Amino acid sequence: MPYTYTLPKSTAFTGTGLEGYAFGPLRQNDLDVYYIESKKGHDTFMISSKITRTYYVLAGSGYFTIADERYDVYPGMLVEVPPKVEYTYSGQMTLIGFARPRWFRKNDTHTRWNPDVTAREKSSLPGHEPLLTRLVRKRIAGKSPLGVFLRLNRSLWRHIPSDLAGRGLVRSYGRFVHSVARRSPREQAFSTYFLRNRPALKLIQSLVDSKKSGEKVRVAVLGCSFGAEAYSVAYAIRSARPDLDLKLNAIDISRHAVEFARRGEYSRTGAEPSISMIFERLTEAEMDEMFEVDGDTATIRAEIRKGIEWGVGDVGEPELFDRLGVQDIVVASNFLCHMQPPEAERCLRAIGRLVRPGGYLFVCGIDLDVRTKVARDLAWEPVPELFEEIHEGDACLRSHYPCEYGGLEPLDKTRPDWKIRYAAAFQIGVDRTSSAPAGEAREEMLIGGGRK
Numbered sequence: 033m034p035y036t037y038t039l040p041k042s043t044a045f046t047g048t049g050l051e052g053y054a055f056g057p058l059r060q061n062d063l064d065v066y067y068i069e070s071k072k073g074h075d076t077f078m079i080s081s082k083i084t085r086t087y088y089v090l091a092g093s094g095y096f097t098i099a100d101e102r103y104d105v106y107p108g109m110l111v112e113v114p115p116k117v118e119y120t121y122s123g124q125m126t127l128i129g130f131a132r133p134r135w136f137r138k139n140d141t142h143t144r145w146n147p148d149v150t151a152r153e154k155s156s157l158p159g160h161e162p163l164l165t166r167l168v169r170k171r172i173a174g175k176s177p178l179g180v181f182l183r184l185n186r187s188l189w190r191h192i193p194s195d196l197a198g199r200g201l202v203r204s205y206g207r208f209v210h211s212v213a214r215r216s217p218r219e220q221a222f223s224t225y226f227l228r229n230r231p232a233l234k235l236i237q238s239l240v241d242s243k244k245s246g247e248k249v250r251v252a253v254l255g256c257s258f259g260a261e262a263y264s265v266a267y268a269i270r271s272a273r274p275d276l277d278l279k280l281n282a283i284d285i286s287r288h289a290v291e292f293a294r295r296g297e298y299s300r301t302g303a304e305p306s307i308s309m310i311f312e313r314l315t316e317a318e319m320d321e322m323f324e325v326d327g328d329t330a331t332i333r334a335e336i337r338k339g340i341e342w343g344v345g346d347v348g349e350p351e352l353f354d355r356l357g358v359q360d361i362v363v364a365s366n367f368l369c370h371m372q373p374p375e376a377e378r379c380l381r382a383i384g385r386l387v388r389p390g391g392y393l394f395v396c397g398i399d400l401d402v403r404t405k406v407a408r409d410l411a412w413e414p415v416p417e418l419f420e421e422i423h424e425g426d427a428c429l430r431s432h433y434p435c436e437y438g439g440l441e442p443l444d445k446t447r448p449d450w451k452i453r454y455a456a457a458f459q460i461g462v463d464r465t466s467s468a469p470a471g472e473a474r475e476e477m478l479i480g481g482g483r484k
């Protein structure tokens with residue numbers, strides 16, 4: 033029976049301004065103990081319903097705002113926050129936090145964003161979802177009708193032949209089920225795969241192919257998780273054009289994920305639960321090209337790592353734009369679907385600003401209504417090459433439809449908006465009033481000249 037606890041490898045919670053690790057579970061079943069690295073502070077103001085929280089300041093300095101009063105804190109101080117009182121904290125600090133009783137879902141009401149940490153709108157606060165969403169999530173006799181409905185449909189859907197799923201009444205029913213699934217609580221996840229969407233990587237290769245030898249290519253991979261996507265993009269570009277000067281910025285909100293990714297060392301038996309499937313889409317030959325394998329450990333080869341800058345950052349924060357500057361290609365996959373639609377929309381608009389005029393944005397794993405709205409508003413140009421292949425390119429997204437909120441609906445060409453709705457690659461900032469034919473304009477603006 034253990035009497036000592038080391039810092040866990042994975043975070044228990046992350047936000048724009050902090051990361052928290054939970055020790056245990058401890059044997060005292062009414063206590064949680066956290067180690068918190070606050071860079072800027074807690075993202076929100078909150079009111080706890082039952083839990084008293086106690087914080088001990090180990091290092092750094094900042095202040096707590098409790099019931100609208102400011103309390104400056106420094107190392108050695110203890111702060112006790114009882115239930116029913118609105119509070120937050122700001123500053124660069126290392127804290128040990130105690131929660132008694134243990135944290136449970138619904139304990140916290142988030143009342144507003146903490147302006148020291150983020151400038152988001154109130155409508156995107158956790159728990160401030162539309163009434164219909166809250167109704168759908170209600171529990172009756174301890175069971176969520178939403179959960180029961182989706183479970184039933186999961187088994188039903190497994191028995192529907194895939195060619196039927198995209199047709200007539202079945203398609204309409206699928207849409208209805210998905211509209212219900214989209215009301216489920218959303219949660220960020222780390223799951224990722226090497227070579228996750230091959231057609232998208234092929235398109236990236238074709239986009240950089242006209243660059244001149246030695247020319248710089250700036251790529252940002254946002255929400256990079258444990259690095260598989262960033263290394264896959266680097267591998268795709270380097271294997272097609274080893275002569276290019278690739279500068280790839282890989283960004284994630286989680287420090288833990290970024291540090292893991294930077295090491296580029298993966299256990300083949302998947303010690304970290306979220307990466308147990310990370311290699312499953314690789315052939316043996318690709319495994320060999322991408323990694324040096326030593327026993328259980330596969331380490332990314334030096335030539336693939338070259339030119340990658342890893343960074344912790346929140347795509348929703350304007351400072352990311354100042355930090356990275358404009359990019360030729362931006363990849364934003366599979367994290368916007370875990371946000372509430374208003375927050376996803378705000379982030380997607382910000383992400384679009386990272387792409388230089390004429391550059392490309394790859395965005396998948398997002399509510400299609402959000403992507404369509406932003407793409408239309410900002411006149412993003414869907415890229416026709418490999419359009420259907422990219423849509424079908426990530427098997428797990430398609431297989432999660434319609435019963436998971438992140439599932440991807442089958443491509444439906446009877447929709448008048450299908451060319452924009454199902455596009456996952458866009459060219460941004462193209463002047464459509466230009467008299468140059470689209471192909472020529474793209475060649476000149478984007479690729480920056482012919483290959484030597």
Ligand SMILES: C[S@@+](CC[C@H](N)C(=O)[O-])C[C@H]1O[C@@H](n2cnc3c(N)ncnc32)[C@H](O)[C@@H]1O
Nearest residue numbers: 221222223224255257284285346347365366367
């Ligand atoms: C499901 S993983 C997707 C990984 C990878 N993009 C892929 O498609 O395989 C989502 C990642 O997005 C990160 N993330 C979520 N919100 C973010 C934000 N606001 N800014 C940056 N990264 C974020 C999460 O920490 C997580 O590592």
